[in-house]
Amino acid sequence: MKNPASSLNNKNKFLVLGCGFSGNFFAKTIRKLGYSVLTSSRSESKDPNSFVFNSEKDIIPNKKIFDGVTHILSCIPPDKNGNDPVLGSLKNNLKSLSLEWIGYLSTTGVYGNTKGDWVTEIDKPNPFQKRSHKRLNCEKEWLESGLPVQIFRLPGIYGPGRSTFEAIRTKKIRVIFKKNQVFSRIHVADITNAIIYLLQNKNSLKFHKIINIADDKPCSQIEVIQYCYDLLGLKMPKPILFEEVKGELSPMAQSFWMENRKVSNKLLCETLGYKLIYKDYKAGLKNCFLNS
Numbered sequence: 001m002k003n004p005a006s007s008l009n010n011k012n013k014f015l016v017l018g019c020g021f022s023g024n025f026f027a028k029t030i031r032k033l034g035y036s037v038l039t040s041s042r043s044e045s046k047d048p049n050s051f052v053f054n055s056e057k058d059i060i061p062n063k064k065i066f067d068g069v070t071h072i073l074s075c076i077p078p079d080k081n082g083n084d085p086v087l088g089s090l091k092n093n094l095k096s097l098s099l100e101w102i103g104y105l106s107t108t109g110v111y112g113n114t115k116g117d118w119v120t121e122i123d124k125p126n127p128f129q130k131r132s133h134k135r136l137n138c139e140k141e142w143l144e145s146g147l148p149v150q151i152f153r154l155p156g157i158y159g160p161g162r163s164t165f166e167a168i169r170t171k172k173i174r175v176i177f178k179k180n181q182v183f184s185r186i187h188v189a190d191i192t193n194a195i196i197y198l199l200q201n202k203n204s205l206k207f208h209k210i211i212n213i214a215d216d217k218p219c220s221q222i223e224v225i226q227y228c229y230d231l232l233g234l235k236m237p238k239p240i241l242f243e244e245v246k247g248e249l250s251p252m253a254q255s256f257w258m259e260n261r262k263v264s265n266k267l268l269c270e271t272l273g274y275k276l277i278y279k280d281y282k283a284g285l286k287n288c289f290l291n292s
């Protein structure tokens with residue numbers, strides 16, 4: 001991913017706060033591009049580029065970690081009270097730095113239930129779930145922080161090591177059918193690449209505070225599951241009707257089925273010109289199939 005007009009240079013230093021699935025992919029990619037990156041997790045690790053940050057236990061990184069940091073990506077979800085763990089523990093630290101950019105990974109859950117309609121960044125958030133109210137509160141905290149934040153709203157994240165294949169292999173899959181129900185999703189590589197694209201082209205693209213990162217093709221869960229079984233050469237179990245099983249589902253699983261929306265990527269892919277690596281679940285799942 002080379003760009004002659006890139007606004008990134010080798011003096012940039014990145015911190016990835018919350019190096020889980022998406023954070024780890026981002027850190028590895030940006031490191032391969034030659035940038036310096038430190039990453040946080042809640043427990044000690046052998047990685048010399050990793051440090052401990054755990055807001056729940058009040059474990060705050062040493063000030064030295066922040067020396068020379070220009071870019072931060074926060075992948076940490078809201079705390080149990082609905083506040084942002086990074087801002088709660090590190091806001092003053094961050095404000096004392098010469099930061100060029102902070103990316104915050106949020107969720108498209110803030111849009112709530114649109115009964116299958118498309119949602120774009122100009123739609124007023126209308127969270128339905130308690131956790132989405134917490135998320136919207138964190139977005140607000142970031143936007144009001146005075147820090148140079150850019151928010152990325154993400155639908156279901158998948159990629160090698162975290163996809164329907166794992167659910168099939170561990171036999172945790174339930175093939176549930178709910179009429180007219182669709183979900184949006186995004187491959188983890190597109191989260192990273194879209195962010196890098198926006199950073200590299202920051203000087204020439206209009207800055208948007210909130211951007212959806214989603215693929216081109218929201219669709220039903222059944223389509224995705226069927227495609228995975230096809231790639232594995234196995235027969236998909238007979239679907240169960242949502243109405244028949246909803247009482248047996250965990251509250252988390254039930255909440256997953258209570259929202260129905262399609263996430264628009266027009267701002268990112270049309271206005272800003274990002275080209276998805278994995279345009280739809282078929283392309284993305286083929287990559288997972290070959291890499292897991």
Ligand SMILES: NC(=O)c1ccc[n+]([C@@H]2O[C@H](COP(=O)([O-])OP(=O)(O)OC[C@H]3O[C@@H](n4cnc5c(N)ncnc54)[C@H](OP(=O)(O)O)[C@@H]3O)[C@@H](O)[C@H]2O)c1
Nearest residue numbers: 018019020021022041042054055075076077107154156157
């Ligand atoms: N998964 C999805 O489908 C999805 C969809 C939309 C949005 N999101 C949101 O997007 C972000 C990235 O998602 P992901 O699935 O890549 O996340 P993930 O794998 O769950 O990673 C979350 C990271 O946050 C760290 N963390 C959690 N609570 C913390 C605390 N109180 N203090 C310090 N660190 C803390 C975790 O530390 P450890 O490494 O020690 O565990 C982990 O590194 C998250 O905010 C997530 O809620 C996820």
